[in-house]
Amino acid sequence: MRTAAQLRHGERGTVTGFSNSEMSLKLMEMGVLPGQEIEFKFAAPFNGPRCFLVRGYQLSLRINEAEAISID
Amino acid sequence: MIKVALVGNPNSGKSSLFNQLTGLNQKVGNFPGVTVDMKSGEAKVSGTSTIQLIDLPGTYSIYPRSLDERVVINLLTDENHKDYPDVVVVVVDASNLNRNLLLFSEVADLGLPTILALNMVDMADKAGIQINTKKLSDLYSSPVVTINARVGSGLDELKNAIISAKDLKQPREPLYPVKELAPELVQKLQERYPEKSDYRAYQMAQQLNDISYLPPDEKEWIAGVKAEYDFHDKQLKEQETLDRLAIIKDKTGKALSVSEVSFRDSMTDRLDRVFTHKVYGYAIFLAILFLIFQTIFAWAEPFMDMIDEGFGWMSGWVHRYLPEGILNDLVAEGIIPGLGGVIIFIPQIALLFLFIAILEESGYMARVVFLMDRIMIKFGLNGKSVVPLISGMACAIPAIMATRTIDSWKDRVITIFVTPFMSCSARLPVYAILIALVVPDEYIFGLFNLQGMALMGMYLLGFLMAILSAYVMKKLLKTDEKSYFMMELPIYRSPRWGNVGLTVLEKSKTFVFEAGKIILAISIVLWVLASYGPGENFENAESIVREQETGLTAKAMDDAIAAYQLEHSYAGVMGKWIEPVIKPLGYDWKIGIALITSFAAREVFVGTIATIYSVGSDFEDEGTIKSRLSAEINPDTGGPMYTPALGFSLMVFYVFAMQCMSTLAVVYRETKGWKWPMLQLAYMTAVAYLSAFVVYQWLS
Numbered sequence: 140m141r142t143a144a145q146l147r148h149g150e151r152g153t154v155t156g157f158s159n160s161e162m163s164l165k166l167m168e169m170g171v172l173p174g175q176e177i178e179f180k181f182a183a184p185f186n187g188p189r190c191f192l193v194r195g196y197q198l199s200l201r202i203n204e205a206e207a208i209s210i211d
Numbered sequence: 212m213i214k215v216a217l218v219g220n221p222n223s224g225k226s227s228l229f230n231q232l233t234g235l236n237q238k239v240g241n242f243p244g245v246t247v248d249m250k251s252g253e254a255k256v257s258g259t260s261t262i263q264l265i266d267l268p269g270t271y272s273i274y275p276r277s278l279d280e281r282v283v284i285n286l287l288t289d290e291n292h293k294d295y296p297d298v299v300v301v302v303v304d305a306s307n308l309n310r311n312l313l314l315f316s317e318v319a320d321l322g323l324p325t326i327l328a329l330n331m332v333d334m335a336d337k338a339g340i341q342i343n344t345k346k347l348s349d350l351y352s353s354p355v356v357t358i359n360a361r362v363g364s365g366l367d368e369l370k371n372a373i374i375s376a377k378d379l380k381q382p383r384e385p386l387y388p389v390k391e392l393a394p395e396l397v398q399k400l401q402e403r404y405p406e407k408s409d410y411r412a413y414q415m416a417q418q419l420n421d422i423s424y425l426p427p428d429e430k431e432w433i434a435g436v437k438a439e440y441d442f443h444d445k446q447l448k449e450q451e452t453l454d455r456l457a458i459i460k461d462k463t464g465k466a467l468s469v470s471e472v473s474f475r476d477s478m479t480d481r482l483d484r485v486f487t488h489k490v491y492g493y494a495i496f497l498a499i500l501f502l503i504f505q506t507i508f509a510w511a512e513p514f515m516d517m518i519d520e521g522f523g524w525m526s527g528w529v530h531r532y533l534p535e536g537i538l539n540d541l542v543a544e545g546i547i548p549g550l551g552g553v554i555i556f557i558p559q560i561a562l563l564f565l566f567i568a569i570l571e572e573s574g575y576m577a578r579v580v581f582l583m584d585r586i587m588i589k590f591g592l593n594g595k596s597v598v599p600l601i602s603g604m605a606c607a608i609p610a611i612m613a614t615r616t617i618d619s620w621k622d623r624v625i626t627i628f629v630t631p632f633m634s635c636s637a638r639l640p641v642y643a644i645l646i647a648l649v650v651p652d653e654y655i656f657g658l659f660n661l662q663g664m665a666l667m668g669m670y671l672l673g674f675l676m677a678i679l680s681a682y683v684m685k686k687l688l689k690t691d692e693k694s695y696f697m698m699e700l701p702i703y704r705s706p707r708w709g710n711v712g713l714t715v716l717e718k719s720k721t722f723v724f725e726a727g728k729i730i731l732a733i734s735i736v737l738w739v740l741a742s743y744g745p746g747e748n749f750e751n752a753e754s755i756v757r758e759q760e761t762g763l764t765a766k767a768m769d770d771a772i773a774a775y776q777l778e779h780s781y782a783g784v785m786g787k788w789i790e791p792v793i794k795p796l797g798y799d800w801k802i803g804i805a806l807i808t809s810f811a812a813r814e815v816f817v818g819t820i821a822t823i824y825s826v827g828s829d830f831e832d833e834g835t836i837k838s839r840l841s842a843e844i845n846p847d848t849g850g851p852m853y854t855p856a857l858g859f860s861l862m863v864f865y866v867f868a869m870q871c872m873s874t875l876a877v878v879y880r881e882t883k884g885w886k887w888p889m890l891q892l893a894y895m896t897a898v899a900y901l902s903a904f905v906v907y908q909w910l911s
Contacts, residue, residue: 188594
């Protein structure tokens with residue numbers, strides 16, 4: 140199973156669920172919901188946070204946060 | 212007066228709306244019991260009546276993830292709170308309706324009259340989203356008002372809606388039937404608190420730890436009920452959020468028509484490619500920082516000179532025209548210079564916050580946080596620590612208050628702890644005089660000015676010690692607290708100048724009132740210590756000096772008397788008392804006095820030194836102090852007192868030492884205890900002492 144952290148630049152994926160219950164609530168509040176399509180836009184250098192396009196807005200997540208999102 | 216609370220997601224335009232409605236009629240206070248800024252203000256409605264507005268921290272839901280977000284649930288559910296609102300306005304970004312409506316639906320279910328203020332409709336338009344506001348209003352059984360917080364349109368309609376909403380006690384169906392999640396528990400809570408609606412009763416259980424107004428025995432009872440019915444906060448919170456978002460999606464779908472144009476802000480895409488680039492991104496950030504500091508020093512100087520001269524003139528005027536005596540001295544030598552010592556920093560602080568506000572308003576600061584997060588984590592900080600650290604170069608006080616946006620307690624404490632290492636504007640005059648004294652004004656390779664490089668070195672030294680200390684603290688502090696980053700990168704927009712202006716005003720006011728009162732108080736105490744002394748020597752200073760020194764001009768005689776008096780004042784006694792301790796650093800009792808007086812504000816060093824070396828009252832003349840200091844002889848060696856070894860030892864001491872009472876007071880307030888400020892004082896003093904010792908021994 141892939142996570143949002145494994146998306147390549149410009150690649151899109153559909154959220155299927157969360158692997159971390161601590162983060163799932165906050166992610167959902169930010170619009171990351173199962174069934175939602177997200178797109179990986181760019182990342183900060185040195186394995187820094189990543190920027191995703193979610194519902195037309197840019198959401199930046201740390202890698203461990205992106206890893207909590209399972210995608211299809 | 213109708214009380215109105217403004218609620219909304221970060222970047223929804225909530226603060227802009229607040230500024231539009233209140234203008235200059237706003238003030239910053241504290242929420243009782245918590246150190247979170249409460250911005251409130253008044254707005255005129257239809258000429259005569261006024262409404263009171265409270266700007267609550269931006270949040271994505273009523274479940275808080277940082278300290279300041281807790282205020283939202285605490286204000287909206289506490290009917291006995293003095294600022295408990297009559298009406299809530301939820302500001303909603305129309306271009307991201309579903310996400311924004313989550314917060315709206317939660318707040319609306321608390322049962323207060325709730326208005327939906329639809330902002331950024333122009334953005335939604337561009338994205339091809341058409342919103343039927345009439346339908347939206349019906350679907351959510353709440354008044355909907357379209358506003359544009361940037362330009363200030365729709366404000367009258369909003370005010371009218373507020374007036375009519377106040378009477379509407381909204382006995383309406385909740386948007387989400389929360390009782391189904393935990394029927395027995397809600398029932399049981401409502402038996403004890405019959406006035407609580409379903410959702411309010413549910414929140415008492417759900418947010419038991421975050422609600423601060425409940426007495427301990429009530430909390431204990433609720434905790435018991437939660438255990439009895441096996442209430443799982445997390446799962447239920449998640450269930451509720453998922454259900455709410457499903458309801459919202461369904462409802463909103465009926466009020467929207469989305470055309471197929473998939474809008475992307477291409478300007479934001481292009482700018483991000485440069486600003487978050489792995490090379491250009493950092494280069495641009497450094498260049499911006501460099502430019503900001505260049506500009507601050509260049510622009511602030513004329514204002515600072517003016518303030519300096521103004522207060523000098525005032526002092527002189529009072530001295531001349533007020534009847535002679537203690538009161539005259541107190542005002543002319545204690546209060547006026549003390550006030551001047553506060554006001555003089557305003558130009559630099561205002562300018563720095565002007566630039567920070569512009570960077571934040573434009574959306575650039577979020578990119579800096581994004582770029583720096585990974586690097587800062589390595590040192591126990593996080594991306595959001597960047598703003599406090601930069602602000603610390605103006606003044607640690609607003610900088611420490613700016614750490615409230617950091618949601619992890621550990622990261623926040625570390626940021627607070629290390630921020631005072633950043634060289635603030637009060638250290639600059641000290642560096643300036645000492646560098647002029649011990650570093651030659653020469654160029655190497657015809658390009659780099661040695662004095663300039665020494666100055667930069669001091670700033671760098673402070674920064675390096677800040678991150679090094681953060682790194683050590685990261686290793687020492689153990690916590691299993693979760694820290695979130697999750698942050699919106701807003702689109703780039705030109706700053707709203709009204710917002711920028713209000714931020715600058717607010718930060719400068721904070722400095723004046725927080726630091727100002729302490730600096731002023733300590734200035735007066737120090738004036739007393741320096742103007743009075745024990746015993747004969749002080750009392751008869753004038754006659755003693757006149758006897759010893761003959762053939763001096765009138766001015767030189769006055770200077771000599773002043774110096775003699777200072778030597779035998781309480782401050783002088785204290786200086787001599789600490790001399791054995793500071794001797795290994797190369798300092799004598801005269802510098803000891805200056806170290807003590809620096810507790811008011813570090814730049815007092817220059818004035819004190821000037822008085823001790825009897826330069827006289829017009830000590831602002833740097834040339835005079837410099838020549839006096841150069842001529843000072845070290846009685847032990849027979850050579851000059853101010854050797855490079857002493858100069859650098861002193862500078863290093865000033866880089867590291869915690870010599871600011873106002874900062875300690877703010878740290879006490881922000882961390883709610885003496886533990887952190889005392890640790891900070893001990894740690895910074897130890898670092899300063901040891902470093903100065905090493906530098907002095909090594910160079911001499």
